[in-house]
Amino acid sequence: MTASVFIDGAVGTTGLEIAERLAGRSEFALVTLDEARRKDAAARREALNEADFAILCLPDDAAREAVALIDPASKVRVIDASSAHRVADGWTYGFPELIGRDAVAGAMRVSNPGCYPTGFLALVAPLVRAGLLPADWPYTVNAVSGYSGGGKALIARFEADRDIAFRDYGLTLEHKHLPEMQRHAGLAYAPVFAPAVVPAHRGMVVEVPLPLAAIPGAGSADAMRDALADFCGDSAIVRMGTPPEDGEILLRGSRAPGDRLELFVFSRADGSQARLIAALDNLGKGASGAAVQSLNLMAGLPETAGLSLND
Ligand SMILES: NC(=O)C1=CN([C@@H]2O[C@H](COP(=O)(O)OP(=O)(O)OC[C@H]3O[C@@H](n4cnc5c(N)ncnc54)[C@H](OP(=O)(O)O)[C@@H]3O)[C@@H](O)[C@H]2O)C=CC1
Numbered sequence: 001m002t003a004s005v006f007i008d009g010a011v012g013t014t015g016l017e018i019a020e021r022l023a024g025r026s027e028f029a030l031v032t033l034d035e036a037r038r039k040d041a042a043a044r045r046e047a048l049n050e051a052d053f054a055i056l057c058l059p060d061d062a063a064r065e066a067v068a069l070i071d072p073a074s075k076v077r078v079i080d081a082s083s084a085h086r087v088a089d090g091w092t093y094g095f096p097e098l099i100g101r102d103a104v105a106g107a108m109r110v111s112n113p114g115c116y117p118t119g120f121l122a123l124v125a126p127l128v129r130a131g132l133l134p135a136d137w138p139y140t141v142n143a144v145s146g147y148s149g150g151g152k153a154l155i156a157r158f159e160a161d162r163d164i165a166f167r168d169y170g171l172t173l174e175h176k177h178l179p180e181m182q183r184h185a186g187l188a189y190a191p192v193f194a195p196a197v198v199p200a201h202r203g204m205v206v207e208v209p210l211p212l213a214a215i216p217g218a219g220s221a222d223a224m225r226d227a228l229a230d231f232c233g234d235s236a237i238v239r240m241g242t243p244p245e246d247g248e249i250l251l252r253g254s255r256a257p258g259d260r261l262e263l264f265v266f267s268r269a270d271g272s273q274a275r276l277i278a279a280l281d282n283l284g285k286g287a288s289g290a291a292v293q294s295l296n297l298m299a300g301l302p303e304t305a306g307l308s309l310n311d
């Protein structure tokens with residue numbers, strides 16, 4: 001049977017990439033609103049309520065508005081790519097590797113994780129669960145993203161001003177991703193989060209530095225590698241990266257789209273310090289790839305269908 005899918009925000013950065021991943025798939029039929037009607041509340045209400053699945057690729061306020069347009073009796077199942085519902089009651093956090101594939105498969109309302117939290121949570125949550133990192137340590141997250149992470153507005157800005165070599169931001173220390181990082185890793189404190197943007201279209205590197213010798217109860221770097229490998233299991237999407245022989249992880253301006261998330265643990269020979277690093281595509285496992293993975297599970301299909309998992 002073919003399921004209908006309405007992407008609200010279909011011409012935005014995330015929406016377009018989801019449509020690309022669904023194109024040509026016979027299991028899904030895309031419902032589209034033309035340019036004149038795509039922001040019309042009545043047209044959106046009808047499309048939202050009649051679809052089998054609605055994927056919200058909208059700013060937070062518009063995503064909340066879309067949910068309010070849904071009749072409680074509607075059969076529609078929702079995946080929200082925005083940050084509006086990531087710690088909200090009644091929503092399942094769409095990180096199947098962390099929350100459980102069955103939980104996502106059975107959910108009516110799924111909130112897609114943020115791109116930075118995807119990297120952070122994959123590194124830290126399994127180690128907290130395994131007792132290798134304490135829940136009450138004040139963690140730090142350093143991250144760089146390609147400019148598509150900021151949607152159409154940031155893409156336009158970076159493409160208009162080729163002189164920006166590095167953009168440090170989040171300087172109020174109140175980034176919207178902090179609540180989901182804290183909640184879904186089960187931490188006592190929100191991490192100190194230092195995000196930045198570089199002049200690459202897509203891709204991101206998320207890093208958690210660990211002064212292991214000073215962290216009460218921290219496990220060894222080897223034990224962390226083993227625990228993260230267990231977390232990856234036989235997933236085709238999340239895997240341990242091969243440590244680079246040249247000792248560097250590059251985010252190339254020409255990075256191809258991809259839906260993988262790769263995890264690394266680097267450490268000093270004396271074991272006193274480690275750096276946990278996650279590499280992903282902000283538009284892949286960080287957004288559109290994750291939404292399609294959850295959609296696949298909700299539709300009872302293999303989780304990797306339509307995803308780009310080539311090296
Ligand atoms: N880019 C990324 O890497 C990631 C994005 N996200 C999240 O996904 C969501 C979408 O982001 P992104 O695709 O980057 O953003 P974009 O700005 O690229 O796209 C958003 C789209 O929503 C449309 N829109 C805005 N308001 C309404 C409305 N009231 N009704 C219908 N359409 C509307 C916009 O229209 P118009 O074209 O006219 O502006 C635009 O096409 C955001 O919440 C974002 O935070 C999450 C993870 C990663």
Ligand SMILES: CC(=O)N[C@@H](CCC(=O)OP(=O)(O)O)C(=O)O
Binds near residue numbers: 082113145148149
């Ligand atoms: C580079 C850049 O600006 N990135 C965005 C986050 C992208 C993302 O994950 O989107 P959500 O808004 O859905 O969480 C930011 O820092 O706000």
